[in-house]
Amino acid sequence: MERKLYKSLILVLGVLLLSPLAAQTGREIMEQVMENQKPSSSAMDIMMELIDSRGNVSSRRIQILTMDDNGNIKTITLFLEPANVRNTRFLTIQNDGRDDDQWIYLPSLRKTKRIAAGERDGSFMGSDFSYSDMSGGEIEESDYEILREESVAGRECWVIESTPRSSSASPYGKTMSWVDKATYLALKVHFFDEDGATLLKELTMEGIREVDGFWSAEKTIMKSLASNHRTVLEIRQLKYNIPVNPGYFTTNFLQTGRP
């Protein structure tokens, strides 16, 4: 199910890639980094290309609107492509201490349905991103170690290994992140199997830029090594801290398309 979708894109763009890191001075800086990546609202227009081992491409286009409502994030996701799912809308409201509320509107049925589903480790819209990739994790769930310093695409990076404290915290045995010293963005992330030795997926970021005071990447590429399948996520438009009508984050908007 489209659980934690709000996290999905925010995280792909920022938090996810920053979350498993330890900066020079440790966890406090990490927390600060994560805090810095939380805008009061955001809007994104995203093109996602799923490319299989034979080069067949399948495209998705979605738009995501988020707002921070006293620390609880509300997200509305709009499906634009492929045509068959156009106008499908998805609403997630984060709750303190309990599962998120989720609703979906299916245009072919002209109906809004509430969806209650537990945590899922399935693929997000058939891409190489899983829901858990999208939701990142809490900072205290892992231990962090700076392995070395290395440059990626001419940018000086820390190479940081994150090891989850328990297997329930993450589906991965460990991750390795190359964090840009200048922007605090992870330009490259390696995801390892539970045994901590087999490399499962590789994430790379391209086109680092600053938008409305936030650093983000134009393109994020996730590659699954076993299947040689990859997903290219391109941010076409991006706005942070914009005034957003709270009426969007309602089932009424889902049902009518009007805030």
Place this chain on the structure above:
Amino acid sequence: MKTEKSRKRLDIIILIITAVLTGLAAVQISKLKIDSSVEVFIPEKNATRIINDGIRREFGSSDSILMGIEARFDKITTAENLFMIEEITAELKSFPGVEDVISLTNMEYIESSSEGMEVLSLLEGTSDEELSLFRYRLNDWQEMYYGTVLSPDETLAAVIVQPENDTSEEEQAAIYEFIEVLAGRYASDNLSFPMAGKPVLKKEISRSVFRDVFVLVPVAAFLIIIVLFLYFRKVEGVLFPILSLAVSCLWVMGLMGLLGLTFTMASILVPVLLLVVGSAYGIHVMAHFYEALTEETAYIDFMKLCGLLKYETGKIITSVILAGVTTAAGFISQLSSPLGPFRIFGIMSAVGIGFSLLTTFFLIPALIRLRYPRGLDPRPFHRIKDVRASSEPKGTFGIFEKLVVRGKLPILLIGLILFGTTAYLIPKITIGTNLIEFFTPDSKMVQDTETFNRKLNGTGNISLAIRSPEKSGVLKPQFLKKLEQFESWLPEQAEQVTKVQSIVPGIRRMNRIMNYDRTPFEVMEEEEPMLDFFSTGGLIGGGESTGSVKGSQDLFFSGFEEAPGLTYEETAALLKRALNGAENNASAREVIEAFLALQNHEGAAFDEIPINPEKYGLTSEEDLEKLLSQYMILYSGSMNMMLNDSLEPDRILITVQLDKEASKDIREVTEEIRNFWDYHLPVGWEYEIAGNSTFNVVLSDLVAKSQLISLAMALGIVWLIMIILFRSIKTGSVGMIPVFFAIAGLFSSMVIFGFNLDIVTSLLAALAVGIGVDYAIHFMTAYRRELAAGTEEPLRAVYRTTGRAILVNASSVALGFLGLLFSRFIPIRQIGILFAVAMIFASLSALVILPMILNHMKEPFKNKTTKEKETEEWKENYTRA
């Protein structure tokens, strides 16, 4: 002529070289690996293999391991048992190389309500209340759970362990071993743990191959030792030939290790065959040596011993080498096989025969010379003659002689009957390779597979992949409707089909959930234009709020009305409608479903593949297609095993499950699948059939092809050798008669004993040609020798020497092959029996039918060969000396 000193030095050098080579070979043997996969038998370019690999890549499927948990005294769904399954599931899930584990304790259940859908765990806990909820959910979505993870009688649960897509054979084996550890931990009088799946089969084959190597080789060696001892009654008569055999076996296995070749079910036979077949060569050398000693009375000094050995080996070298060459030809003919492991088996066995000939003619004489460095007194060896004379089967050869002289008519009749019967029986040979049937019926492997076949949906599977010419084509309602029809049609056509798995039940379920509170044929408002937050005049930064979150939620959830209650009459009328509308043989469950559908109770009217747009307030089939794509968003990720794209798939995977896997069963099912889809698929659509079970058919076809080609090739080569040997097409052809008897005996026995022609037994015919012709060669060269020497009763003379050797040889080979009965693999046991039969047929026909025909020929043998002339000249010189 060599001096005594140089001769002895040469012998020591031979011994040292042999020892060094054997030591090197032993090192290489440790590198030998066992390859138990079935794929190894299937050429990489085979169409089914290519399709199967394509399907695996596209749908990311790999072979899963089925771990069963079977309760003997209670149900597997008790709180205690479920708790155990939960623990097993969790442990397996965290094991390296495991992609996913599916069991009763982690499957989901989708519940619908007027609000929407809720994805729940099928099993939430083991309290009484939670267990009754579990039971309700099992029954509510039976097709999801029964037959897949739970047997209908609830005595067997399955834990499906899916290895990661790129796991190696070793990793898969490690997973299986861990499952065995878990099974061992929980096993009790009540609980047993059947296992199935390809990784299990592979591992079991691997274990059996390994064990066979360590059992069959010593057993064959032991049997040969017995034969050698009975024949020679002397330690060296046993030791020297067995040493020469052991050396050649080690060399060939070392060579396999050096070349990085693997032990398969075919190559496992190499050392055994070499021991059995090669023993004949040593027997010939030792027999002739001892025979020569019985003629001598005075002390034989070392140089005379050397001369004697040279003369005796020279006498038989042609026929022994020819016998080796024809045997090798039988092996070499496997090079024409489309099956890779057969080619390796063929070439390695042929090389082994070469090694065996080398050791026979170099090592054995060297050992004899080193054993008697000062020569020997031949008188003690006369005892051997006496022993043999007393045990000489005079009776047998007496009968043979009578048959040759007077038994033309009965023999002709027997021959005709045999060949007639064979011609009649050959088409009845069952061609089929079902790896499960390689194990004995009482083995755990077979018992476990039967348990799964009896209680669950079976272990066999056929994959059917259908491709539409356009994106989302496979989500077209018309196609899905056909697929739904196929799912109920196929099991009716073919009883071996237990279940057809596809996305259909998932779509029906989602359709029902999403239309929980819809009235069929309800008219809907127009669809709004496309929303775009970023378009000109889009919604970003739009003005004031038009409603609070809470307000709109209330508005939404207050939109439903309770369905009005029904009177008794209305209920009865609906029930009657449901009953009359149902099919004649509908079950109570189906009638109740129909009754619920009439009132759309919990969306029951929508438990279907949407096919009528109007029922959904839509106008076209395209609208329905969009609806199905939108359902796919809800299934995102979990349909990847069946669709090549989660939103716009153009390829769908359908799995046909089977409880019988013989080639015949698979052929029937694939034929029915083809019939259905050839008729129902529109132009431009394609389908492909593969899957594990289809390899049984592929193997059968390859085996049949391989059998014909290799048999023809072996016959051709051997015939050519016979013609060259006897320098006459006619005589050479007559020499082929024992071969045809061997083949006739072989194929007839296959039908009579009910043996399949499979990947192992199909090796046999060509080998029987190569080995069976040896008796003809030995007999005919001896007969020619006696005729040329002008012996008074040539047949009797041949019977006394070569005839007896042939019988001893045939019985030792037959006995050696019977050692294969100790194999864990049924086809290898069958090979043992069939070879024994073939050798008996070949030897008897060589001893009885050949002389009968040769006596009828005017001049069966042309002049002596140069080699024979040389040997005779040498003999004269030697006698004079």
